[in-house]
Amino acid sequence: MPAELRTRAEQAVELAIEAGADDVWAVATQSRDVEFNYRDGALEKVQDATSRSLSVQVYANGRYSSHRTTDLHPDRLRVFLAQAVASTVLLEPDPYREITSPDLFDDRPEVNLDLVDRAVSKLDRDQRLGLCVALDEAARGHERVISATAGIYDGAEASVAASSNGFSGSREATYCWLGTSITLTDRGERRASDGFYAGGTHVGDLPPAASIAETALDRALVRLDAGKGPTGRTTMLVDSRAASSLVAKLLQSADAQSVQQGRSYWSTLIGKKAFSGKLTLTDDPLIRRGLASRLFDNEGIASRPLSVVEAGVVRNIYVDTYYGRKAGMQPTTGSQSNVRVGTGGKSLDELIADVGEGIYVTSWLGGNADGTTGDFSLGLRGHIIGNGVVGRPVGEMNVTGNLRDLFRGLEATGNDVYPYATILSPSLLFTGVDFSGA
Numbered sequence: 001m002p003a004e005l006r007t008r009a010e011q012a013v014e015l016a017i018e019a020g021a022d023d024v025w026a027v028a029t030q031s032r033d034v035e036f037n038y039r040d041g042a043l044e045k046v047q048d049a050t051s052r053s054l055s056v057q058v059y060a061n062g063r064y065s066s067h068r069t070t071d072l073h074p075d076r077l078r079v080f081l082a083q084a085v086a087s088t089v090l091l092e093p094d095p096y097r098e099i100t101s102p103d104l105f106d107d108r109p110e111v112n113l114d115l116v117d118r119a120v121s122k123l124d125r126d127q128r129l130g131l132c133v134a135l136d137e138a139a140r141g142h143e144r145v146i147s148a149t150a151g152i153y154d155g156a157e158a159s160v161a162a163s164s165n166g167f168s169g170s171r172e173a174t175y176c177w178l179g180t181s182i183t184l185t186d187r188g189e190r191r192a193s194d195g196f197y198a199g200g201t202h203v204g205d206l207p208p209a210a211s212i213a214e215t216a217l218d219r220a221l222v223r224l225d226a227g228k229g230p231t232g233r234t235t236m237l238v239d240s241r242a243a244s245s246l247v248a249k250l251l252q253s254a255d256a257q258s259v260q261q262g263r264s265y266w267s268t269l270i271g272k273k274a275f276s277g278k279l280t281l282t283d284d285p286l287i288r289r290g291l292a293s294r295l296f297d298n299e300g301i302a303s304r305p306l307s308v309v310e311a312g313v314v315r316n317i318y319v320d321t322y323y324g325r326k327a328g329m330q331p332t333t334g335s336q337s338n339v340r341v342g343t344g345g346k347s348l349d350e351l352i353a354d355v356g357e358g359i360y361v362t363s364w365l366g367g368n369a370d371g372t373t374g375d376f377s378l379g380l381r382g383h384i385i386g387n388g389v390v391g392r393p394v395g396e397m398n399v400t401g402n403l404r405d406l407f408r409g410l411e412a413t414g415n416d417v418y419p420y421a422t423i424l425s426p427s428l429l430f431t432g433v434d435f436s437g438a
Helices: 002-018 074-088 118-122 125-139 209-221 240-251 256-260 321-327 348-355 403-408
Strands: 023-039 042-060 063-069 145-163 168-185 191-200 232-238 281-283 306-310 339-341 358-369 375-386 389-402 410-413 428-436
Touching: 002 023, 002 042, 002 074, 002 145, 002 168, 023 125, 042 074, 063 074, 118 145, 118 168, 125 145, 125 168, 125 209, 145 209, 168 209, 191 209, 232 240, 232 348, 240 339, 240 358, 240 403, 256 321, 348 358, 348 389, 348 428, 358 389, 375 403, 389 403, 403 410, 403 428
Parallel strands: 232 358
Antiparallel strands: 023 042, 023 145, 042 063, 145 168, 168 191, 232 428, 281 306, 281 339, 358 375, 375 389, 389 428, 410 428
16 A cells, blocks of 8 residues: 555656646545444444545745645546646745755664554454443443443554655554443432543554443543532642543644744743643654554654753753744744653552542533633543542543643652553642542
């Protein structure tokens, strides 16, 4: 498959240059996505979709445009690219739009990231159905279960990029996710629900299906008889799964585009100690079997680990070539890959004991975070912590504040990294957090 995609990408570059483009960046992609959903003892949905596409970025006479097509037939591709170039030269010039400099292609790592599991492509209907049945049987192993929805989601993607200034690179990866969502009867007409999903590039790295469903059931059972939590300021312990989402909100405007457009509080933080010394964030695209691992980014910039925050000091943000030029910043990489959050030495149980009194957050329920100011308000589900022990479940409450202030108050990080995400975070312990509830 990559050989055919390479032919299409290189052909697109040649045709666009023939049509009058000065420079061209082309990416040919093919993917297959399979989904089996199983609900309450019966197969509910099967979907198997394969797609191919070609995207091109055209640089012509100081102008720039991007185009995409799913028709890769050579004759029609010639017409498509001729029209793309013709439309580009009619646009307003943009002096900041230039194809990636070949200097940024240098020193591309030569490592095997091991992102392809041939076992994924060999999964058949019976195997997928068997995994769904195993999930369903374990998920419905309690008298309070009203409904359980299980599923397996797997697939593969291959892409090849080529440019008029010498870039050529490919990426192949597979994925497989298993999980279930469960709803239980609670007091009166109330319902309790939760779920758990595990995924990765290799099927063999996942827990057994029954174990995944048992975790989902346990998470739902502890939600029974939940009530509002108290209003006040206290310590917050965020479970590693929920912590990944919180770190994502912190990083949402840590990029050159947001900075250049005046939409980021990170603009004044580079080189300064902006957060707690307990916070270290490293973007690492070279993790073996990582969900977002890569040898180059979408501009062809060679991959290397990037220190974003080191012991509270902001070292770098994500800088692509275009907004880097506009903001006068040197390119780092234009997008996130895997983000490692620095770990501490204590387990989750030890952190809970250290809290004494506080709120243990296990998941978020909506809300928002402003990338310009850092202000946030998030709904949550979790538990009261009293005397260093996890107590009654709580919900129908919010946590509010400012992300900069919150991460200045990061007191500790655990050693329990959540592995099924691109942000690899342990549990996080914060002090002085405002909650609104009962």
